[in-house]
Amino acid sequence: TLYDSLKNNIPSPDRYGFYSLxxxxxxxxxxxxxxxxxAMEHFRNSVSAPSFNNNILPWIYYRMAQTAQKLGDNETLRWAVQSAVDTDEANGERTIVSTLALKLLK
Incomplete structure (x- = not known):
């Protein structure tokens, strides 16, 4: 499959976070x-990858939080929202992703 082909051709080290993306x-x-x-399985794989794009990481956590909400997994929802906010702030400033993530807890 295309997925297998892509997965098997990821360079090592993965400097650009291709596997995460x-x-x-x-x-x-x-x-x-x-x-x-x-979806949750792939989001978990994405955030656990050894290297990833720091600019997209808050969005990955946000999407993970949305998925946890759909699954009724409140523990993962809270963790993913906090991770979205933390990684967003770690990038130097708070963006819309923090606002969107926090709204999921309401």
């Missing part, structure tokens, strides 16, 4: 298809 995009597709459990 690949997992993120697959998770977004699974979410759009309402396959929330599969």
């Amino acid at each position: 690949l997992q993120y995009e697959i998770a977004r597709i699974m979410f759009a298809q309402e396959k929330y459990q599969e």
